[in-house]
Amino acid sequence: MTEVEDTNLSEAYPMNAGDGPNSYANNSTFQESVVNSSKEVLRQEIEEKLDVHAFLLSSCNTFRIADLGCSTGPNTFFAVETILETVQLKYQSRGLSSHQIPKFQVFFNDQTTNDFNMLFKSLPQNRQYYAAGVPGSFYGKIFPNASIHFFHCSSSNHWLSRVPKEIVNKESPAWNKGKIYYSSSTTEVTRAYETQHALDMECFLNARAQEIVYGGLMVLIISCRPNGTPHSHTLASVIYETLGSCLIDMARKGLVSEEKIDSFNIPVYVMSPQELEVAVERTGYFSIERMEILPNMFPNSNLSNALLCTSHVRAVHEEHIKQHFGEEIIDEVFNLYHKKVEEQPSKFELGKTVVSIAVLKRKAN
DSSP states (O other), X not given: OOOOOOOTTSOOOOOOOSSSTTOSTTSOHHHHHXXXXXXXXXXXXXXXXXXXXXXXXXXXXXXXXXXXXXXXXXXXXXXXXHHHHHHHHHHHHTTXXXXXXXXXXXXXXXXXXXXXXXXXXXXXXXXXXXXXXEESOTTSOOSOTTOEEEEEEESOTTBOSSOOGGGGOTTSTTOOTTOSOSTTSOHHHHHHHHHHHHXXXXXXXXXXXXXXXXXXXXXXXXXXXXXXXOGGGBHHHHHHHHHHHHHHHHHHTTSSOHHHHHTOOXXXXXXXXXXXXXXXXXXXXXXXXXXXXXXXXXXXXXXTXXXXXXXXXXXXXXXXXXXXXXXXXXXXXXXXXXXXXXXXXXXXXXXXXXXXXXXXXXXXX
C-alpha cells in the first residue's frame, strides 16, 4: 500500500468564498498584479532551464503542472496559462509534431476548506488542459513521488501551517498577550514565528523534492521584507497592527473579550529573500536557478485607497476572524478598519514590502 502523508496537522485559513462583493475572487488585484509581473521571468526560465528532453525520454506523455495555494481564481488561471503556453512553445521549437507534444494536466491545490466549487465553476472554457483539484496542506506530501513537472506557488508561502503554540500559552515567555501579530511584540514572540516558519519551509521543500521529477522546475513568488529590514517596518506589520487596534477598541466597548484577543494571532510570517535562500540551501534538494525582486506591485496610490485596502484584508481574513470571534462582529471590525486607514493613509505607504521570485530546480541524487 502506498504511503500517503497525513497533512491534517496544519490549520486551515480559507479565503472568502463565492463571487460576492467581499469574496477573494473579486478582491485579489494585488495578487493578480504579482502574477502579471512574474510572466517574463516565468517565460525566460522555462525556455532556458526546463529539461523537456529528459521528459521526452519518459514513457509518460502527460506534462503535469501544480499550482499550490490556488484559492478560488482567477489568478491561478492566469499563471497556469502563462506556464502552459510557454511549455508548448518550447516543445514546438524543438521541431516536434503535434502528436509528440504532451497533453497537459493541471492540479489546483489548496486547503480542504477552500471553495473548490467556485474554482471549478470559473475554469476557463477554452482551456487546453485537464483540471483536477487536490485538497490538502502543501506543508505535507500531496502528490505521488516524481509526478509533477512544474510547481507554481504565488502569494502563499507567507502563510504558516499553524500559529506557533508558545504564543497562546499563558505560561510561556512567548505569550503574545494583547496583540494579534508578532512584528511589535517581544523577542520571544518573534523567535517563535521565525522557528515555525523555518520548520514549515523545511517541510514544504522536502515534500516538493519528493514529488517533482528530475529536470522539473518550481517557481515561488513570495511577498518579502527587504534583507535587513525589521519586521516592524513591513506593510504586513502596519496592516495587522491596525487590525489588532480595531479589536482592542471593540474590547473596550465590550463587543469582544480581551481573552478572545489574547488567543487570536495572525499565522503570517514575512520572510526575507535571504531567509528563503537559507531554507533552500539547508534542505539541499534544490538549486536556486534565479532569484530576484520583481517590480513594485504595491503602488502608493492603491494603498492609500482605504476602501481597496480594507476589501483586500477582509477577503483574506474575514473567515479566520469569524471562526474565532463569531460572525456578528465582522462588519463592525472592517468598518472601523476602513475608518482608521482613511484617517492615516500615510502609515500604509511606509510599510516596506518587496515581491521575490525564486526559480528552483531539483538536484540530481
